[in-house]
Amino acid sequence: xxAHNSLMADLEDAIKSGSQDRRVETLRRVTDLFLNDADxxxxxxVGVFDDVLCHLIKRIEIKAVAELSARLAPVDNSPIEVIRxxxxxxEITVAGPVLTQSxxxxxxxxxxxxxxxxxxxxxxxxxxxxxxxxxxxxxLSRGDFGVAHVLAGNAGARFSEAGLTNLVKSAETDDxxxxxxxxxxxxxxxxxxxxxxxxxxxxRDWLLSHAAPEAKNxxxxxxxxxxxxxxxxxxxxxxxxLAQKLVLGLQKRGELSEAAILEFANARKYxxxxxxxxxxxxxxxxxxxxxxxxRHNGGLLVPCKAAGLKWPTVTAILKNRFAHHxxxxxxxxxxxxxxxxxxxxxxxxxxxxxxxRTGTAK
Numbered sequence: 001x002x003a004h005n006s007l008m009a010d011l012e013d014a015i016k017s018g019s020q021d022r023r024v025e026t027l028r029r030v031t032d033l034f035l036n037d038a039d040x041x042x043x044x045x046v047g048v049f050d051d052v053l054c055h056l057i058k059r060i061e062i063k064a065v066a067e068l069s070a071r072l073a074p075v076d077n078s079p080i081e082v083i084r085x086x087x088x089x090x091e092i093t094v095a096g097p098v099l100t101q102s103x104x105x106x107x108x109x110x111x112x113x114x115x116x117x118x119x120x121x122x123x124x125x126x127x128x129x130x131x132x133x134x135x136x137x138x139x140l141s142r143g144d145f146g147v148a149h150v151l152a153g154n155a156g157a158r159f160s161e162a163g164l165t166n167l168v169k170s171a172e173t174d175d176x177x178x179x180x181x182x183x184x185x186x187x188x189x190x191x192x193x194x195x196x197x198x199x200x201x202x203x204r205d206w207l208l209s210h211a212a213p214e215a216k217n218x219x220x221x222x223x224x225x226x227x228x229x230x231x232x233x234x235x236x237x238x239x240x241x242l243a244q245k246l247v248l249g250l251q252k253r254g255e256l257s258e259a260a261i262l263e264f265a266n267a268r269k270y271x272x273x274x275x276x277x278x279x280x281x282x283x284x285x286x287x288x289x290x291x292x293x294x295r296h297n298g299g300l301l302v303p304c305k306a307a308g309l310k311w312p313t314v315t316a317i318l319k320n321r322f323a324h325h326x327x328x329x330x331x332x333x334x335x336x337x338x339x340x341x342x343x344x345x346x347x348x349x350x351x352x353x354x355x356x357r358t359g360t361a362k
Contacts (some may be wrong), residue, residue: 024064027056029176031071038075052356056086066093073097082105082280087113092120099124119147126150131157138168145174153178158187168195173329175189175203175288185215193222200328243271247279256280258313264315273317280307283351292321297335302354305339305347314339 034041034049041049057065069086072078084106089095098105099113099121100327111134113120122143125135127150136159139147147168148353151157161169171177178199182341183185187195196204204223250256256276264273270292278288281303291299297318304314318327318335327335 005057015314020061023056023060026067027053027060027194029063030056031068034079035071035075041077043077043171046079047076053079053082054085056083058068061090062094064095065089069094069097073101075295076103077104084109088117090125092118095121096124097134100127107134110135114142119144122147123150126154126157128154129156133160133163135157135164136160140170145177149177149180152177152184161188164188164191166185167326171195171199175328178203179206182219183211183215185212189218192218193225196222201334202205202328231338238271238274238289240271240275243269243275244279244285246272247275250276251279258309260314260318261307265313265320268320269322273321277303277307277317280309281348281351282306283355287351287354295358297331298326298338301339301342302347302350305342305344306351308344311336311339346351 009091030049030052034046034053038046053068057068060068065086068082072083072086082097083102086098087095087102087105087109095113096280098273099110110125110128110131114135122139123146125131126139126143131139131151131154136151136157139151140163140218143151148167151159152167152171164187164212167177168180168187171181182192182195191333195310196207199207207219208216208223212336226249241268246254250260256279261273261276264276274288274292275283278285281288283306288303296298300318300321301314304317309317315332316333318332
């Protein structure tokens with residue numbers, strides 16, 4: 001009680017003096033006193049420090065409060081109300097240390113903060129040693145790619161089925177995120193398969209070489225299944241008869257436009273897309289179908305350019321021609337450069353040459 005009265009007296013003097021330096025000095029003195037005895041204090045005694053520190057931080061500069069946060073964050077029995085105030089501060093230098101480290105913050109506290117605060121706050125929470133499903137669900141709901149990356153690499157983060165599904169979906173065009181998710185031991189086989197179906201070959205090879213021994217066999221088995229499925233899709237026989245009739249009808253009505261081709265691509269209507277593209281560039285369905293099946297993008301750019309398609313439409317065609325393979329960003333960027341360089345006249349000449357060479361002239 002005497003210590004409490006002495007601290008309160010110093011606190012009142014510091015506040016009344018109006019000196020910022022005096023307040024900071026008192027804050028450090030109180031913090032030092034707490035940290036020296038923290039492992040011997042009961043909750044009632046910690047409450048005394050809670051009261052004193054809550055009074056002090058109302059009138060202290062941000063730099064000093066951030067210092068307090070960094071000092072209290074690792075201490076398991078830090079004053080609860082002070083920790084909660086620090087965690088909800090809009091200034092991330094103040095909130096960050098306790099959001100990442102403090103054991104005093106409950107799941108309820110973390111969910112509430114994740115619902116209302118900035119991406120920097122969400123990123124700090126994502127780095128905690130342990131995270132419950134309710135927290136990761138909220139972080140994935142509001143967080144950006146940086147939050148997703150930290151969570152994916154956090155072995156102490158627990159995810160709901162929906163949370164892991166969202167995380168896998170976020171990795172569709174992000175190789176680094178795919179690698180982090182693929183190494184998680186808590187990833188169900190169903191989601192591992194979905195991840196590997198849409199991953200690049202480079203990602204699959206990396207996961208095989210970096211996976212833990214207990215996960216490597218499962219990854220190898222799923223990769224084998226995925227490769228077989230992609231091969232079956234590419235080699236599957238296609239009947240273009242109905243699609244050609246549909247496209248011919250569109251052409252007669254003057255409705256075979258680039259918008260129609262884009263709609264077929266986005267809807268993954270493979271036969272209709274091939275028929276529409278071949279008609280638009282006056283080449284055979286067989287030639288366009290062969291180019292569509294190739295994992296290499298260069299050949300398919302030729303009929304697209306010959307038909308005079310704009311790049312957004314070509315992007316949709318490249319992205320959607322396989323149900324189980326996504327084109328990586330770097331491949332798409334390379335294809336865009338090639339497409340912009342290729343002239344329509346050159347593309348049309350190339351198509352005529354291919355048709356004569358393969359005997360597939362329309």
